[in-house]
Structure formats: structure tokens, C-alpha cells
Amino acid sequence: METTVRNKKTLAEQTADRLTETIMNAEFKKGQQLPSEFQLAEKLDVGRGTIREAIKILISRHVVEIKRGTGTFVAEKPGQVEDPLGLAFIKDKKKLSMDLYEMRLMIEPQIASLAARRVTKEGMMKLEASLQAIEENIAKGMPWTDEDIAFHETIAEASGNQLASTLIPIIHSAVKVFAYLYGKPLTETTIATHREIMDAIRAKDPERAEIAMRNHLQRNKVYAEHLRETAGENA
Numbered sequence: 001m002e003t004t005v006r007n008k009k010t011l012a013e014q015t016a017d018r019l020t021e022t023i024m025n026a027e028f029k030k031g032q033q034l035p036s037e038f039q040l041a042e043k044l045d046v047g048r049g050t051i052r053e054a055i056k057i058l059i060s061r062h063v064v065e066i067k068r069g070t071g072t073f074v075a076e077k078p079g080q081v082e083d084p085l086g087l088a089f090i091k092d093k094k095k096l097s098m099d100l101y102e103m104r105l106m107i108e109p110q111i112a113s114l115a116a117r118r119v120t121k122e123g124m125m126k127l128e129a130s131l132q133a134i135e136e137n138i139a140k141g142m143p144w145t146d147e148d149i150a151f152h153e154t155i156a157e158a159s160g161n162q163l164a165s166t167l168i169p170i171i172h173s174a175v176k177v178f179a180y181l182y183g184k185p186l187t188e189t190t191i192a193t194h195r196e197i198m199d200a201i202r203a204k205d206p207e208r209a210e211i212a213m214r215n216h217l218q219r220n221k222v223y224a225e226h227l228r229e230t231a232g233e234n235a
Contacts, residue, residue, distance in 0.1 A: 012053035015046055019054060020063055023074055034064065034072045084170060101221045104171055105214065108152070111168070112197060112213035113206040114159035123158040124202060130154050131198050138187045151194060155213075158201065189219055 009017070019040070022028060034040065037055075041048045055072055058064040063078045090096045119127070130151040137144035149172045156168040193216035200209035 010053075011046065012050050013057060015044055015050050015054035016057040016061075018044055019058060020061075023063065023078060028074050030074050030076050030078065032074050033070070034074065036071075080166065098221070100171060101217060105217050105221070107164075107167070107171065108155075108217065109210040109214040111156055111159045111161070111164050112201065113210040114161060114164070115155045116201045116204050116206040116209035118160040119158040119201055119204070123154070127151070127154045127158060127198055127201065131194055134194065135191055138191065144187075144190075148190065155197070155201070193219060 028034060035043070037048045037051045040051045044051070046054075055064060059066065061079060062075055062081050064072050065075050066072055087096060087100075115123075130147060133147040134144050134151060137147055149169075152172060153165070153168055156164040159165075193212070196212040197209060197216060200212045
């Protein structure tokens, strides 16, 4: 019986792990082009074939990406996939929008509270710009979903919690679903409740910011539920 435990990972997998560690240690930064296969092979003391296989593994993990005709680059958001929860494959979008809003109610009021405590001058300027973009698009009758998402993501950034900044973009799949289903009738509510949130954060009032975010989400949710019931009665 062997007393040593064999490493079950292939050489390519081990090399991919080493490259990931190098990226995590910021030797290669987000968006930076990686050295050539030859240079990486020399640096890591492996063959070029092993480097190619390692790169394929890192592509599958969304750590790096290939830009045709240019080379291999560290992903802007290493390790993060666009739809990690598989929400695009859920057929009942109305129920999905409700479920996601319930999740947002559990999380976002606390994030707004943290943002009110920790927002910087630069963060406040970015938040104001996000809200202005929403209001301008609404006034022009243009789509404003992306600006709405940016507003909430800016609040997550202002919270100073890096996990909030990672989770919120995933959860905000709800915003696109919700806007598609109910967006146009909610424009006035969107302007008013977003302003309440921003004013509370600017005043550095955590309790007020938490309440404002909760009110914003609850108003949208209640209105959507009303529309669902109305649609059911008219069916």
C-alpha cells in the first residue's frame, strides 16, 4: 500500500492553477495581455503544448479570453460568468422577477445602508451621474434599464463590500426581466424612489437609506403583483 498521495491533476491543470495564482497575485492584471506561449512555457518550465492546454482550461473558467488576431488576455472579471445561475433558462419570467425581487429585498437595503456609511466623494459623484442618466433617458423616451442597473451597482461599489459588487450584477438580472415586463408604467416611481435613495446616501443616513431602498423595491414588487392579478382577471 502506497503511503504517498498522488496528485490527480494533469500537468496542464497544475499549470492552469499556477497561472491563476500568478494572476491572483496581480503579476498579470485584469485586461492585460499574457506573454506568448513560448515565454509562458519558459517561465513555468513546461512544454508549449501544456501551455496551450492550460490556456483552454483557463478560458473555460473565464479567467482569460482570446481576442482573435491579438492574443490572450486576462478577463476583466476573472472567474465570473455572465449567467452563473442559469436564469436565462427559467421559462416563467414573471415568477422569476418576483423571486429575484424577494432576494433583492433581503440584500439591497443593507447594501444601501453600508453605502450611506462609506460613500466617498467620488462615489457620490458617480451615483449622481447614474441617476441623471436614468432621468434623461426616461425624459427622452429611451430605454433606461442599463442605467438603472448601473445605479444599483454603483451603490454596491459605494458600500465598500467587494462581495456586494460581485453579487449585485448577478441578482440584477431581475431588473432587465422586470423592465421588460413592467418597465414603462414604472418610470415615475423609478425617478422618485431612486432620488430618495440617493438623497439618503448623500446625507450619510444609513437608516434612511435602508428604508428608501426597501420602499423602492417594495413599490415595484407590489405594482408588478397588481399587474399580474389584473392580467389574470382579464384572461
